[in-house]
Amino acid sequence: MRTRDWALLIFLIPLVAVLWPPLYAGIQPEWQGIPYFIWYQFLWTVVAAALTILVYLIRSPGGER
C-alpha cells in the first residue's frame, strides 16, 4: 500500500479557512446569539479535526498499530 500522499492536500482546506480573516471577521450572521466570528472558528476546530481523521484513515487503512 503506497502512502497516498495526495490526501495531504486536504490539509489546505482548514489552513485557508482560518488564515484568511476576511472570510469570517464579522458579527452577522449570528447563531443563537453567538457572533459569526466566534462560531465560525469553533466550527472549523471541529471540521479540521474531522478532516485530520479522514487523512489518517485514507493514509493508514485499517489503522495498523
Next chain:
Amino acid sequence: MIQWDEVAVFVSLGLFVTVLGFVAARWRRGDLDLIEEWGLGGRRFGTIVTWFLLGGDIYTAYTFIAVPALVFGSGALGLFVLPVGVIVYPLVYLIMPRLWQVAKNRGYVTASDYVKERFDSRFLALLIAVTGIVATMPYIALQILGIAVVLNVMGVNVEAALLISFLVLAIFTYVSGLRAPTLIALVKDSLIWVTVIVAIIVIPLKLGGFGTIFATVPAAHLTLAPPLFGGYSTLALGSALALFLFPHTITGTLAASSQHAIKRNSAFLPAYTLLLGLIALLGYMAIAAGIRPAGPYGANSVVPQLIQFAFPGWFAGFAFAAIAIGALVPASIMSIAAANLFCRNIYREYLRPNATPRDESRVAKIASLLVKVGALGFILIPGLTQYAITLQLAGGVWIIQTLPAVFLALYVKWLDRRAVTLGWLVGIVTGTYWLLVEKFASALHAFPVGGPNGIKLYIGLVAVLLNIGVVVVGSALAHALGGAQAGWTLSEADYEPLPAEPAA
C-alpha cells in the same frame, strides 16, 4: 480573607496528586537511573496516555488564565488560539512522526541530539539547546504565576503556599521523572474538563444565556478589525509553527510509543482546542458578570474571580485545584525537557564527554531542580514577574528560529550547516530587534508592506522567514561554490520504521 471551603477542597486534591507523583515512579516500571527512562518515560506511552500527556503539556494553567484575560481586555484577538489549534495538528501529523522515528532509531532524547548528528555539528546543537532552555525558563515561571493568581484569590499566604507547591513539584519530578507529570495529567485533564463543562453551562444560565452575554460586550470586541487581519493570521501561523519546537512538546512527543500514537493524537488533540476556546469565552462572561481586574495580578485575576462569583466555595476550590494542578504538569515537563537538553547537549557534550548513563540521569535530575529554582525566583522576587511575561513573549520568537535546523532538516538534504547557523543568528537578531522596537510589549510590529503605514505582523514569523531565506540562499551558494557542508550523516533508513517494527 481566607476562603476555607475552597482551601479544603484545594488542599485535598493537592495531596492526592502529590501521592500520585511519587507512586508514578513505579508505574510502567523502568530503570530511572537511565535518562531515557527518567526523561522520556521509556518511550512507552500509547495513544491515550499521550493524549493526556500532550494535552496537559500544551494547555497550561497560564493559558487558562491569560487567554480569557486577553479576551477580557482586548476582545477578539485572544481567540487566535482557535486558528492555532486548527493549523498545528496537521503539522503534527506531517512532521512529528518522522522526528519521533529518527529519535527512536538513533536513541535521541532531545531535538538537539538530532541536530548534532544530522548536521555533524555540536556547535549548532548547542545553539538549539540553549535556545530551548532560554525559551522554556520564563514559561515555567508563568506556570508558577498561574498558581499564585488562584492562591491570591483564595486569600491564602501566596509565598508560603507557593513554596510548598514548588517543593512538591520539584521532589516528585526529581524522583519519578516524566512518569509523574504524565500520571498527574490524567487527573489534571479530568478536573479541567469537568470545570470547563460545568462553567460553560452554569455561568451562561446565571447570566441569562449566551445572547445576553454577547449583547453586553462592545461590538468591536466581538470581531476583528481589518487592521488586525495580518497580525491575527501571522500570529496564529507563527504560534502553530513554534508550538512543537518547544522542548516540552518535543519531550512529550518523543515519549510516545509509536508513530501511530502521534498521528492519532493529531486527530484527537483538537478536543483541547475546543476546550481552550470555551475557556477563552470566559473572558466575555467576566465582562457580562461585571468583574473588574483587582489585586496584584490585574486582568489575570478575572477568571478566578468569575469562578468565585459563579460557584459555591467547594466547587471554586475544585476549579482552582484544576488550575494549580494544570500548572504543575507542564512546569514539571518543561523542567524535565530543559534538564534533558542541559544534560545531553551541554554537560555530556562539553563538560564531561565520557559521562556514564548514570551520571547523565543524575545531572538531569539536579538540572531539573535548578531550572525550577530560577523560575520560582522570577515570581517571588518583586518586579521580576513582568519580565517573565515579556520573556515568554520573546521565547516564542526565539524558539521558532530553530525551525530550519529541526523541521526543515528532516526533509531537505542539501541544507548547509553554516547556512543554518547563520540563519538562526539572523532570525534571533532581527526578531529581538523588532521586539525591542516594540519595547517587548507586543509580539506584533508594523512592517513596511502594503500601504503607507505598513501592516502589523507577528515578529516571530517574519524573522523565521528571513532565517529560512538565509538558509536557502546560503546553502545554494555553498553548493554552487562546491564547498557545501551538508553533513547528511544519516541515511533514509534512519527515518524509516525498523523492519521488526510494524509499518507506519
